Amino acid sequence: xxxxxxxxxxxxxxxxxxxxxxxPTGVEEVDLIQALGxxxxxxxxxxxxxxxxxxxTVDGYAVxxxxxxxxxxxxxxxxAVVGEVLMGQSAEYSVVPGQAVVxxxxxMLPAGADAVVMLEYTECSDNETLLVLKPVAPGENVVVKGExxxxxxxxxxxxxxxxxxxxxxxxxxGIAKVKVFGRLTVGVISTGDEVVAVDVVPVGGQVRDIxxxxxxxxxAETDCQVxxxxxxxxxxxxxxxxxxxxxxxxxxxxxxxxxxxxARDHTVRVIEELGQQRVMFHGLAVKPGKPTIFGMIGQVPxxxxxxxxxxAMTVCQSLVIPAVKKMHGLRTGKAGIQVLAKLxxxxxxxxxxxxxxxxxxxxxxGEYLAEPVLGKSGLISVMTQADGIVRIxxxxxxxxxxxxxxxxxxxxx
Amino acid sequence: xxxxxxxxxxxxxxxxxxxxxxxPTGVEEVDLIQALGxxxxxxxxxxxxxxxxxxxTVDGYAVxxxxxxxxxxxxxxxxAVVGEVLMGQSAEYSVVPGQAVVxxxxxMLPAGADAVVMLEYTECSDNETLLVLKPVAPGENVVVKGExxxxxxxxxxxxxxxxxxxxxxxxxxGIAKVKVFGRLTVGVISTGDEVVAVDVVPVGGQVRDIxxxxxxxxxAETDCQVxxxxxxxxxxxxxxxxxxxxxxxxxxxxxxxxxxxxARDHTVRVIEELGQQRVMFHGLAVKPGKPTIFGMIGQVPxxxxxxxxxxAMTVCQSLVIPAVKKMHGLRTGKAGIQVLAKLxxxxxxxxxxxxxxxxxxxxxxGEYLAEPVLGKSGLISVMTQADGIVRIxxxxxxxxxxxxxxxxxxxxx
Numbered sequence: 009x010x011x012x013x014x015x016x017x018x019x020x021x022x023x024x025x026x027x028x029x030x031x032p033t034g035v036e037e038v039d040l041i042q043a044l045g046x047x048x049x050x051x052x053x054x055x056x057x058x059x060x061x062x063x064x065t066v067d068g069y070a071v072x073x074x075x076x077x078x079x080x081x082x083x084x085x086x087x088a089v090v091g092e093v094l095m096g097q098s099a100e101y102s103v104v105p106g107q108a109v110v111x112x113x114x115x116m117l118p119a120g121a122d123a124v125v126m127l128e129y130t131e132c133s134d135n136e137t138l139l140v141l142k143p144v145a146p147g148e149n150v151v152v153k154g155e156x157x158x159x160x161x162x163x164x165x166x167x168x169x170x171x172x173x174x175x176x177x178x179x180x181x182g183i184a185k186v187k188v189f190g191r192l193t194v195g196v197i198s199t200g201d202e203v204v205a206v207d208v209v210p211v212g213g214q215v216r217d218i219x220x221x222x223x224x225x226x227x228a229e230t231d232c233q234v235x236x237x238x239x240x241x242x243x244x245x246x247x248x249x250x251x252x253x254x255x256x257x258x259x260x261x262x263x264x265x266x267x268x269x270x271a272r273d274h275t276v277r278v279i280e281e282l283g284q285q286r287v288m289f290h291g292l293a294v295k296p297g298k299p300t301i302f303g304m305i306g307q308v309p310x311x312x313x314x315x316x317x318x319x320a321m322t323v324c325q326s327l328v329i330p331a332v333k334k335m336h337g338l339r340t341g342k343a344g345i346q347v348l349a350k351l352x353x354x355x356x357x358x359x360x361x362x363x364x365x366x367x368x369x370x371x372x373x374g375e376y377l378a379e380p381v382l383g384k385s386g387l388i389s390v391m392t393q394a395d396g397i398v399r400i401x402x403x404x405x406x407x408x409x410x411x412x413x414x415x416x417x418x419x420x421x
Numbered sequence: 422x423x424x425x426x427x428x429x430x431x432x433x434x435x436x437x438x439x440x441x442x443x444x445p446t447g448v449e450e451v452d453l454i455q456a457l458g459x460x461x462x463x464x465x466x467x468x469x470x471x472x473x474x475x476x477x478t479v480d481g482y483a484v485x486x487x488x489x490x491x492x493x494x495x496x497x498x499x500x501a502v503v504g505e506v507l508m509g510q511s512a513e514y515s516v517v518p519g520q521a522v523v524x525x526x527x528x529m530l531p532a533g534a535d536a537v538v539m540l541e542y543t544e545c546s547d548n549e550t551l552l553v554l555k556p557v558a559p560g561e562n563v564v565v566k567g568e569x570x571x572x573x574x575x576x577x578x579x580x581x582x583x584x585x586x587x588x589x590x591x592x593x594x595g596i597a598k599v600k601v602f603g604r605l606t607v608g609v610i611s612t613g614d615e616v617v618a619v620d621v622v623p624v625g626g627q628v629r630d631i632x633x634x635x636x637x638x639x640x641a642e643t644d645c646q647v648x649x650x651x652x653x654x655x656x657x658x659x660x661x662x663x664x665x666x667x668x669x670x671x672x673x674x675x676x677x678x679x680x681x682x683x684a685r686d687h688t689v690r691v692i693e694e695l696g697q698q699r700v701m702f703h704g705l706a707v708k709p710g711k712p713t714i715f716g717m718i719g720q721v722p723x724x725x726x727x728x729x730x731x732x733a734m735t736v737c738q739s740l741v742i743p744a745v746k747k748m749h750g751l752r753t754g755k756a757g758i759q760v761l762a763k764l765x766x767x768x769x770x771x772x773x774x775x776x777x778x779x780x781x782x783x784x785x786x787g788e789y790l791a792e793p794v795l796g797k798s799g800l801i802s803v804m805t806q807a808d809g810i811v812r813i814x815x816x817x818x819x820x821x822x823x824x825x826x827x828x829x830x831x832x833x834x
Contacts, residue, residue, distance in 0.1 A: 040619065041649070044638040060623055096615025098625035114615070114728070116626035156800040163805070171831075172638035173805040176730050179634040184620045202509025202527065206453065207597045210473055212511035213529035221592040225457040225585035236454070315527070317589055345830050347760050348788070375761070387569040392576070392586045417758050418584075 014291040014298060016402060017326060017362045023288050024331050027304050031337045032259050033190030040178055043170050045231060046188035047337045052164040054181045057154030062117040066149045069108040069130060069138055070099075070121035076143040084139035089132065093118060108138045117150055124149040157181065167339025189337035193233040195254030196224050199240045199247060199275070200265040200315055218317040219264035226324050227262075230332050242271040248278045255282070255308040260335065262328065263301075265315030272299055275312040279303035283310075293361040293402060297323040322364045325397070325418075345417045347396070349376035356406040366394035367415055378415050394418065427704040427711060429815060430739060430775045436701050437744050440717050444750045445672050446603030453591055456583050458644060459601035460750045465577040467594045470567030475530040479562045482521040482543060482551055483512075483534035489556040497552035502545065506531060521551045530563055537562035570594065580752030602750035606646040608667030609637050612653045612660060612688070613678040613728055631730040632677035639737050640675075643745050655684040661691045668695070668721040673748065675741065676714075678728030685712055688725040692716035696723075706774035706815060710736040731804050735777045738810070738831075758830045760809070762789035769819040779807035780828055791828050807831065 015023075035049040064070065071087060079085040092110035093099045099118035101109050108125070109118050117124070126149060129142040157163050157177070164174055170186070178186065198220045206216050217239050224234045235258055240250045247263075254261045263275050272290075279287050280303065287303035290312075294300070296319035301312030311328055313320040349369060357363040367378040381394045396415035400407060407413060428436075448462040477483065484500060492498040505523035506512045512531035514522050521538070522531050530537070539562060542555040570576050570590070577587055583599070591599065611633045619629050630652050637647045648671055653663045660676075667674045676688050685703075692700050693716065700716035703725075707713070709732035714725030724741055726733040762782060770776040780791040794807045809828035813820060820826060 040634060041637065044641055059628070061626060063626070093626070096613070096626045096628075114626075114628070151800065171805070172635050172642065173734065173807070175638045176631045176635035176734070177805050179619045179631045180629055180730075182619055182622065182629055200509070206592045206595055209595065213474060213476070213506070213509045213527075215472070215509075215527070216593055216595055218589045218592045221453060222585050222589035224454065225588045228457055229585065317593075321586065321589070345758055345760070346784070347758070371759070387564065392584070392590050394586070 014293040014361070015289050016293050020289055020292055020300075020302065020327060021330060024302060024309065024327060025334055027288065027302075028309060028331055028334050029307060030334060031189040032307060032335060033192060035187050036190055037185050037187050040175060040184050040186060043178070043186045043188065044172065044175055045169060046186070047169050048164055048166055049187045049189050049337060050166050051162045052178070052183065052186070053162045054157045054159055055183075056159045056181075058157040058180055059151055059153060059155070062153045063151050064093075064111045064113060064115050064117060064124045064149060065151055066124055066126045067113050068111060068124045068126045068149065069140075070103060070111045070118050070124050071108045071140070071144065072103060072105055072121060073123040073144050073146045073148065075105055076123075076125060076140050079140045079143045081141050084131070084141050085143075087138045087140060089136055089138050108140075122146050122150070165339070167337055169338055191231050191233060192260055192332060192335055193235060193258045194227050194332070195235050195237055195258035195261040196220050196227070197237045197240055197247075197250050197254060197261065197263045198265060199242060199263060199271055201242045201271075203239050203265065203315075205239060219313070219315070219320050222317055222321050223262055223264060223313070223324055226321065226329065227332065230329050231336065232260075232332060242274065244274045244277065247274050248282070251278050251282065251305070251310065255305045255310065259308060260328075260332065261305075261308060261310045262313055262324070263310065264313040264320045271315075272301065272312065275301055276303075279305060279310050279312070292323065292327075294323065294326065295358070295361055295363045297326075297364075300327070302327075322397075326362075326364065346414045347376050347417060348412050349378035349415050351398075351407055351409055351411045351413050352377050352379045353409045354406065355380055355400065357400040357404055359405050360402055362402050363400040365398040365400060367396055367398055368393055369395040369415060369417070376415070378413055427706040427774070428702050429706050433702055433705055433713070433715065433740060434743060437715060437722065437740060438747055440701065441722060441744055441747050442720060443747060444602040445720060445748060446605060448600050449603055450598050450600050453588060453597050453599060456591070456599045456601065457585065457588055458582060459599070460582050461577055461579055462600045462602050462750060463579050464575045465591070465596065465599070466575045467570045467572055468596075469572045469594075471570040471593055472564055472566060472568070475566045476564050477506075477524045477526060477528050477530060477537045477562060478564055479537055479539045480526050481524060481537045481539045481562065482553075483516060483524045483531050483537050484521045484553070484557065485516060485518055485534060486536040486557050486559045486561065488518055489536075489538060489553050492553045492556045494554050497544070497554050498556075500551045500553060502549055502551050521553075535559050535563070578752070580750055582751055604644050604646060605673055605745060605748055606648060606671045607640050607745070608648050608650055608671035608674040609633050609640070610650045610653055610660075610663050610667060610674065610676045611678060612655060612676060612684055614655045614684075616652050616678065616728075618652060632726070632728070632733050635730055635734050636675055636677060636726070636737055636741075639734065639742065640745065643742050644749065645673075645745060655687065657687045657690065660687050661695070664691050664695065664718070664723065668718045668723065672721060673741075673745065674718075674721060674723045675726055675737070676723065677726040677733050684728075685714065685725065688714055689716075692718060692723050692725070705736065705740075707736065707739070708771070708774055708776045710739075710777075713740070715740075734804070735810075739777070759827045760789050760830060761825050762791035762828050764811075764820055764822055764824045764826050765790050765792045766822045767819065768793055768813065770813040770817055772818050773815055775815050776813040778811045778813060779804065780809055780811055781806055782808040782828060782830070789828070791826055 103120035292300040500521040516533035
C-alpha cells in the first residue's frame with residue numbers, strides 16, 4: 009500500500025501547477041473605479057503621451073535656459089516678462105531670447121522655452137522686468153511631453169494585480185475600462201462523522217466545523233467567491249453527491265477531513281471515479297499536512313486536505329493558494345512579503361520533509377525576532393497568534409536560536 | 422500670512438487623532454462567514470472549554486502512564502485491550518491499571534487514562550494483548566480539556582481585525598455571530614479648473630482626474646465605502662455645495678487639489694464657514710505633501726490634499742489612512758509590515774521636514790536592497806514601480822548608499 013509514499017511539497021506544487029488552466033472563468037471588462045485588486049488580462053499601453061504637453065514642476069518663469077547662463081546674485085540676468093500661462097490652458101506665447109513668461113506648477117510650457125526658473129531665484133518688482141539670480145539647465149524644472157509614459161509604451165503588463173498607483177496611471181492615460189481575468193468560484197466541503205455545525209453544542213467526542221470557516225476565509229482573502237457545501241458524513245455516496253455538485257458549480261474544490269483513513273479513502277475513490285483517472289498524489293512530505301490528496305475531475309482541481317485545522321491551513325497556504333493565483337492569471341514572479349528575523353529558540357525538524365513553523369514577529373532594537381508559536385499539535389488559540397511562517401526545508405534537521413530566518417508574513421496590522 | 426507655517430507630520434497626526442471619534446457608524450452584528458477583515462467591537466471570550474474533552478493527538482492506545490514506566494524494546498509492558506474509542510463518540514470505558522483502549526487521533530480520552538501510546542511503539546497481534554515498547558509521560562499525546570482555550574478566557578480583544586485563523590477560533594468556540602464596528606463611508610472630491618474626467622481627451626493644459634481614482638482605491642483597500650462627488654471647478658459656491666453634500670452623506674471627506682493658492686483658499690474658507698471654527702492646520706512639513714489642510718465640519722473630518730497625485734497619495738497614506746483606522750475602531754498598536762533593506766544610493770533630504778522616499782525592493786543574496794524610485798516630481802509611471810516607502814525624518818539631512826533603512830511595505834504579490 010503506497011498511501012503514504014509521500015511526495016515533496018515542491019514536486020506537489022509542480023504537479024498541481026501543470027494540471028491547471030489559467031483563468032477558466034475567462035475575461036471580463038470592468039470600470040476603472042472597480043478595478044482595484046483585479047488581475048489585468050492583457051498588456052496595457054498608453055494611447056498618447058503622458059504628460060500630453062511639457063509642463064512646469066514649479067511656480068516660476070518659463071525661459072530659454074541659454075539666456076540664464078552666467079546669472080548670479082551679483083550679476084542678475086534681465087528678461088522681459090511678456091505674459092502668463094494660466095493653469096489648464098494652452099500657452100499662447102512663443103518665447104524668444106530675452107523673454108520670460110509667468111508659469112504655475114503644472115502649467116504648460118510655452119513654445120520656445122526649455123526650462124523654468126523657480127520664483128525663489130528671481131526678483132520682479134514691476135511685473136515687466138525680471139531679474140534671474142541663478143542659471144537653469146536645459147530641461148530644468150520641466151517634465152517633457154511623453155517623459156512619464158510615451159504613447160504606445162506598455163506600462164502595465166498582463167498578470168498584474170492592480171494597485172492604487174496603477175489605477176492612477178490608468179486614469180492618467182484615460183483608460184476608463186480594463187479587461188481583467190474572472191474571479192474563481194470555489195467550493196468548500198467539510199467531512200467527518202465527528203464534525204458538527206458551529207451553532208451546535210458538541211456532545212461526546214464531537215467537534216465543531218472549523219475548516220469551512222478558515223479555508224473559506226483564506227480563499228476569500230485570495231479574491232475567490234466561496235460556496236459552502238456543508239458537513240458531509242463519512243459516507244461514500246453522500247460525499248460523491250456533494251463533490252458532483254461542487255465540481256459542477258465551481259472551478260476548484262476543497263474537501264477537508266475526515267480524520268479517519270476510511271474517510272480519506274472515500275475522497276480518493278470519488279475523485280478517481282468521477283475523474284476517470286488516478287489521483288495525482290496522496291501524501292505530502294509536509295508537517296503539518298501529510299494526509300493531502302490531489303486529483304482532477306475534468307478541468308476542476310480537487311484537493312483533499314487534512315481534517316486538523318492547522319494542517320489544513322498550512323496546506324491551503326502552500327499548495328491551494330498558489331493554484332488559485334495561477335488560475336486567476338496572476339503573474340507570480342514576485343514572492344510574498346518576507347522579513348528576516350532572528351529565531352529565539354532551537355527548533356528540531358526531521359529531514360526529508362518540509363516543516364512549517366508559525367512564528368510571532370517582535371520588532372526590537374531595529375530587528376525582528378521570530379518567536380516560535382509552540383503548542384501541542386497546533387492548538388487553535390496558538391494559531392491565532394502567528395504573524396508569519398518559517399519554512400524549514402526537507403534538507404535541514406532544524407534551526408538554532410540566533411539563526412536568521414526568512415519569515416513569510418501572513419498578516420498586516 | 423501664516424499659510425505655510427508648516428507643522429510636522431507627527432504633530433498633524435496627533436491633532437487629527439484627537440479630533441476623531443471612534444466608530445461613528447456604530448456597531449453591527451455579522452455572521453461569522455462574513456466576518457473576515459472586520460474589526461471586532463468587544464472582547465470575545467469562550468463560553469466553554471476548548472477542547473470540550475481531553476483528546477488524543479495521535480493514533481494509538483489510551484493508557485495509565487504509570488503502567489508504561491520502564492517499558493522498552495527488550496522489556497515490553499503487557500496490557501489488556503478492553504475496547505475502542507470511536508471518532509466523534511463518547512469514550513464509554515473507564516481504564517483501570519493493566520488496561521488499554523484503542524483510540525484514534527482526535528478521539529476522546531477515556532476516564533482513568535492519562536496518556537496515549539503511539540501505535541508505532543506497540544505490538545498487538547491478537548487485538549487483545551498489547552505490548553508497549555516505550556514509556557509515556559503523564560499527559561503525553563493528549564490535549565487536555567480546556568488546554569486550548571479555557572471557558573471564560575478572552576481570546577480575541579476589541580479592536581482586532583479578524584484573520585482567517587481567528588475566524589477558525591471563533592468557529593471552534595461556537596460563536597456564529599460577531600459584533601463588529603461599522604465601516605466608514607467616505608467622500609472624495611477632486612477640484613481644479615484644469616482637471617477633466619478620465620474619459621475626456623484633455624486639450625490645452627488640461628489634465629485628467631487621477632486623484633479620485635488613487636484616493637478612492639486607497640480608501641477601498643482600507644475597507645471604506647467610497648462615494649465620488651466628481652470634479653469641482655475652482656469656484657467657492659460650487660465647492661461649498663459639494664462639501665455640504667459630502668459631509669451630510671459620509672463620515673470623512675477628502676478634497677484634492679486645486680493646484681492654485683486661490684483654490685486652496687476656497688477649501689479653507691468652506692471648512693471654516695461650515696465648521697464654524699478655524700482649520701486645525703494648513704501646511705505640512707512633508708515632501709511631497711506640503712499644501713495639506715485639515716479641519717472638522719461637525720463630527721466629519723475634512724482633509725484638503727495636494728493636487729499632485731504622488732503628493733496626495735503620500736499624505737493619504739501617512740495622515741488619512743491612520744485616521745480611517747482609528748475611526749474603524751482598529752487597535753493600532755501593531756505597525757504595518759516593515760522590512761530592513763540596504764539603500765542603493767545616496768539621498769539628500771532637507772532637515773526640518775519628513776521626506777517620503779518611494780523604493781523598489783529587490784531580494785538579493787539573502788537581503789533586501791532598497792532602490793529609490795526616482796523621477797522628476799514623482800512621475801506617475803515611476804510611482805507604480807514602488808514597493809514601499811522610506812521615511813527620512815525631519816532631523817536627518819539625508820541617507821547614504823549602504824545605509825540600512827526601514828521600508829514600510831505597500832504591496833504584496
